[in-house]
Amino acid sequence: MCGIVGCFAETGCYERVLAALERLENRGYDSAGIALTADGRLSVRKKKGAVANLCGAPLAGRAGIGHTRWATHGKPSDENAHPHVAGKFALVHNGIVENHAALKAELLAAGETFASETDSEVIVKLIARAYKGDFFSAVAQACARLTGAYAVAVLCTDFPEEIVCAKNKSPLIAGAGCGAAYVCSDVPALCGAAAYVCPAEDGEFIHIRGGEICFRRADGSPAEKVFTRLTEAAGAVRPPRGSCMEAEIAQIPQGLARTLGWLRGCDFAPAARALRSAGRVFTVACGTAHHAAQAFGALLSREARIPVLCETASEFRYGDPLIGQGDVLVAVSQSGETADTLEAVRLAKARGAFVIAVTNVEQSTLARLADLPLRTVAGAEVAVAATKSYNCQLLALFYLAAQTVFYKRACFPSWFAALGAAADACAGALEGAADAETLAARLQTARALYFIGRGTDRFTAAEGALKVREIAYVFAESCPAGELKHGTLALVEEGFPVIAVATGRALLQKTANSLAEAKARGAFTVLFSQYADAAGGADVFCPLPALPEPLMPLVSVIPLQQFACRMCLLRGFDPDRPRNLAKSVTVE
Numbered sequence: 001m002c003g004i005v006g007c008f009a010e011t012g013c014y015e016r017v018l019a020a021l022e023r024l025e026n027r028g029y030d031s032a033g034i035a036l037t038a039d040g041r042l043s044v045r046k047k048k049g050a051v052a053n054l055c056g057a058p059l060a061g062r063a064g065i066g067h068t069r070w071a072t073h074g075k076p077s078d079e080n081a082h083p084h085v086a087g088k089f090a091l092v093h094n095g096i097v098e099n100h101a102a103l104k105a106e107l108l109a110a111g112e113t114f115a116s117e118t119d120s121e122v123i124v125k126l127i128a129r130a131y132k133g134d135f136f137s138a139v140a141q142a143c144a145r146l147t148g149a150y151a152v153a154v155l156c157t158d159f160p161e162e163i164v165c166a167k168n169k170s171p172l173i174a175g176a177g178c179g180a181a182y183v184c185s186d187v188p189a190l191c192g193a194a195a196y197v198c199p200a201e202d203g204e205f206i207h208i209r210g211g212e213i214c215f216r217r218a219d220g221s222p223a224e225k226v227f228t229r230l231t232e233a234a235g236a237v238r239p240p241r242g243s244c245m246e247a248e249i250a251q252i253p254q255g256l257a258r259t260l261g262w263l264r265g266c267d268f269a270p271a272a273r274a275l276r277s278a279g280r281v282f283t284v285a286c287g288t289a290h291h292a293a294q295a296f297g298a299l300l301s302r303e304a305r306i307p308v309l310c311e312t313a314s315e316f317r318y319g320d321p322l323i324g325q326g327d328v329l330v331a332v333s334q335s336g337e338t339a340d341t342l343e344a345v346r347l348a349k350a351r352g353a354f355v356i357a358v359t360n361v362e363q364s365t366l367a368r369l370a371d372l373p374l375r376t377v378a379g380a381e382v383a384v385a386a387t388k389s390y391n392c393q394l395l396a397l398f399y400l401a402a403q404t405v406f407y408k409r410a411c412f413p414s415w416f417a418a419l420g421a422a423a424d425a426c427a428g429a430l431e432g433a434a435d436a437e438t439l440a441a442r443l444q445t446a447r448a449l450y451f452i453g454r455g456t457d458r459f460t461a462a463e464g465a466l467k468v469r470e471i472a473y474v475f476a477e478s479c480p481a482g483e484l485k486h487g488t489l490a491l492v493e494e495g496f497p498v499i500a501v502a503t504g505r506a507l508l509q510k511t512a513n514s515l516a517e518a519k520a521r522g523a524f525t526v527l528f529s530q531y532a533d534a535a536g537g538a539d540v541f542c543p544l545p546a547l548p549e550p551l552m553p554l555v556s557v558i559p560l561q562q563f564a565c566r567m568c569l570l571r572g573f574d575p576d577r578p579r580n581l582a583k584s585v586t587v588e
């Protein structure tokens, strides 16, 4: 959610913090702020809106902190922007202080006043009150009183070359090299800025003193840590023209080719063995990643005859799931930092399950937590709406399913080899952009849309609907095609758009029937399929390139991604910064 950064550098500290904030901006763009300390005083610049609003002369100092905000407590405003200041201290925070109301009441009773509506301001007040000349111990004492998730970076005017950082559940990573010492909430934000990284564990502190980075425990004792080379591909690069989302859709074939290369070099025997012999198999993920996990679950059940329970991560962890020793949990997350997914994984691990994770960020928390991390190599995904990462997740998960079928049945599923052709098929799907454009132009004023599908197509339909909601701000829902007549059909009136995805020959006629039932009630019907003979009944038919049917979700989602993006642009919105959202959802 929010992005935080801290930096010590002999020169150019302000510029470095600003550059890191630009890389962090998709973590929240409600407000941005920077503080540096020098000559016994703090210089703070903070503003509602994007990082670009922080224009002005560089602030002086060699230690600085910065923040991009996704509002949780208090509306987006200059006052609620971080850093928050109390006396000699400035603080940036990512997370939610769950006991902030009680702490605030206590601080108010003690005579404190508050400049913001945020939960974060209580932390800096607690630090200022705990301070008796020892910067580190004031932060440690304040953090001991917090419940909830937090990663904080703090400046103190008495120690102008130091930054003290603490974390619980929210990610915090130290970065070194390139003439600076960093802390940051997200590994991708350090790409190009640091050569080595080391994540902090819950309860650990990172203390930057000059160019030196120390990991410490709450009692101040040093914690031994090992830095590793930063392996993430170059971070967020905005295309010279157009949006990141358009560029990222166009990059799907390259992402798939890279991911396939990585998968081919990977030993799948342990993962396949675990799945084959598992008592129960679960998937957990959120949003788009959940749709990929559901497609995987359906494929694994059908082809490997292994029952799979797919649950959204936020429900899994509070549902007291029947998971334990001998079970397998497959967690899917582009960022590898989604709080709900991480908590579900922690719960599964605590109960003895084996965890396989699919993530696009190799040094993420999820990759570190997993017993068996698998990679997607989609490249940095900047747009908040997930696109190329979804196709790469499907590829990695289908590859895993294929390997499991192979190990379980001692046969190669017929579609195994076809995974190698997925990148070319997706390049073919991208050429259908004109269809998506025409459809978007036709439907740009629609007040609502329905997406339907059967089998794995229903997950593609759900992903299409999510994309439209997320960036085009049109009410869009999905349902299994057969469910339409059980209630949703009541919504259909003259001109109501119903969009079907039908890529399974066996279910094609059934989906066509559902579409016909909608059309009979006046719906404007659209069909996406690789089977041209199904075109007849729909008002608009959009052809898809063909892959073996089990792999069709890889290509069938592409025109829906393009459609949502065109809808968004035609309606005058920015696809890269959908309102109210952020790229990495690190709060529950």
Ligand code: M6R
Binding pocket: 286, 287, 288, 289, 332, 333, 334, 335, 336, 337, 338, 341, 384, 385, 386, 387, 466, 467, 470, 583, 584, 585
């Ligand atoms: O980083 P993750 O894959 O764990 O993120 C999960 C969801 O927050 C994410 O897929 C979200 O739904 C996307 N913005 C949808 O486009």
